[in-house]
Amino acid sequence: MNLTHTIASRFDDPIDRRGTHSSKWDKMEQLFGVSAEDGLAMWTADSDYASAPCVIEAVRQAADLGVFGYSWEHLAYRDAIQWWMKNRHGWDIDTNWILTSQGLGNAIALCLDVWTAPGDGVVIFPPVYHEFAHKINKSGRKVLECPLVRDGDTYALDLDDAQNRLTGSEKMLFWCSPQNPSGRIWTADELRAVAEFARRNDLMLVSDEIHHDLIYRGHTFVPMDVAAPEIRDRLVMLTAPSKTFNIAGQRTGNIIIPDDGLRAAMANRLNTLDYAPGSLGVQMITAAYSPEGAEWVDAQMEYLDGNRQLFDATIADIPGLWSMPLQATYLAWVDFSGTGMSYDDITARVRNDARIAASPGPGFGTGGEMHMRFNLATQRARVQEACERLRTAFADLQ
Numbered sequence: 001m002n003l004t005h006t007i008a009s010r011f012d013d014p015i016d017r018r019g020t021h022s023s024k025w026d027k028m029e030q031l032f033g034v035s036a037e038d039g040l041a042m043w044t045a046d047s048d049y050a051s052a053p054c055v056i057e058a059v060r061q062a063a064d065l066g067v068f069g070y071s072w073e074h075l076a077y078r079d080a081i082q083w084w085m086k087n088r089h090g091w092d093i094d095t096n097w098i099l100t101s102q103g104l105g106n107a108i109a110l111c112l113d114v115w116t117a118p119g120d121g122v123v124i125f126p127p128v129y130h131e132f133a134h135k136i137n138k139s140g141r142k143v144l145e146c147p148l149v150r151d152g153d154t155y156a157l158d159l160d161d162a163q164n165r166l167t168g169s170e171k172m173l174f175w176c177s178p179q180n181p182s183g184r185i186w187t188a189d190e191l192r193a194v195a196e197f198a199r200r201n202d203l204m205l206v207s208d209e210i211h212h213d214l215i216y217r218g219h220t221f222v223p224m225d226v227a228a229p230e231i232r233d234r235l236v237m238l239t240a241p242s243k244t245f246n247i248a249g250q251r252t253g254n255i256i257i258p259d260d261g262l263r264a265a266m267a268n269r270l271n272t273l274d275y276a277p278g279s280l281g282v283q284m285i286t287a288a289y290s291p292e293g294a295e296w297v298d299a300q301m302e303y304l305d306g307n308r309q310l311f312d313a314t315i316a317d318i319p320g321l322w323s324m325p326l327q328a329t330y331l332a333w334v335d336f337s338g339t340g341m342s343y344d345d346i347t348a349r350v351r352n353d354a355r356i357a358a359s360p361g362p363g364f365g366t367g368g369e370m371h372m373r374f375n376l377a378t379q380r381a382r383v384q385e386a387c388e389r390l391r392t393a394f395a396d397l398q
Contacts, residue, residue: 011049011303012379028357039355040386047246047377052296055245058287071279080289091223097258100277103251104210107238112139114269115204121170126365129180144170147366153325155182159197172204178211178328181364181373185219185327188227195228206236211329213244213297219327232258245288252281304330307376307383314387319397330377337370354389
């Protein structure tokens with residue numbers, strides 16, 4: 001029997017993450033006032049089901065060895081990344097292009113550190129992954145928002161407007177592909193337009209592609225380096241298996257840099273910081289980026305598609321609510337503006353009445369003001385429960 005069908009039930013297996021130092025579950029009362037005792041954690045972007053069997057087996061083998069000493073020369077790890085990018089994304093990379101960071105949050109901070117200075121401007125296209133603005137502000141750089149434009153049931157770029165917003169102080173552009181929080185997949189033409197915008201304005205282009213494996217049937221993801229290899233002299237690609245395989249706690253991400261000079265600058269910074277990847281994270285990624293891991297990801301996407309359809313159908317039945325159709329990711333972007341309520345009232349209903357911790361839309365910047373982001377990477381029963389709770393919380397609108 002096909003693995004897609006034989007492991008489908010594993011995604012339904014209940015796993016209680018409370019009391020395990022899970023940020024998603026054990027921190028939600030502190031942040032949102034929603035108790036883990038009766039609340040649903042649908043905010044931070046990790047999943048609630050077990051990782052792929054091949055990843056778990058790699059951890060088991062490491063534990064059985066019982067020695068966790070210094071490690072060196074992870075050639076199989078680099079080969080696995082190369083194989084994955086070629087076979088899953090049609091992207092030919094050299095293993096020498098690969099550097100490793102302590103996750104992509106760390107990679108974003110490193111890019112700011114290596115290629116910008118305090119006071120420099122950094123371009124983002126909101127609503128977008130909130131850590132872009134957080135990292136820019138924490139590093140003493142300046143956020144330059146170039147908002148996306150709502151176009152029917154998706155978002156579109158307005159690069160003419162973006163051009164007019166530039167002040168001349170900008171040195172870097174953070175790009176999110178697939179787009180978080182909307183789940184939008186950019187076309188090759190759109191990617192080339194962004195690349196040209198970066199070239200024309202002499203901006204480093206950092207493309208965060210962490211959600212690139214979470215693509216729904218009928219859609220195709222194109223890496224920025226595949227769409228626009230002509231800008232390699234200013235391009236840094238960020239990828240990680242953390243969202244795909246739910247191993248974000250291992251803090252291991254890929255900084256893939258084709259250009260020799262740019263790569264040398266980042267490698268020098270990593271060397272100065274005396275950073276090297278942890279051996280357990282490397283072993284998990286090597287196991288994940290394999291034919292077995294690929295088949296598991298296909299099964300996961302089939303399962304997530306069921307969660308997506310269930311959630312979207314519920315949102316469509318509640319007057320005033322609208323969920324942007326997902327092309328990628330497991331993060332549903334819900335617009336509450338049609339309710340006519342204030343954001344405080346909406347928040348009270350979601351948190352206090354429905355007892356759901358969702359990511360507040362305003363944190364994603366301009367365009368997120370009347371939105372919330374819901375993480376659907378959980379057991380189907382929890383998605384069903386969330387749907388029922390939202391129906392009840394907004395019952396007076398129906």
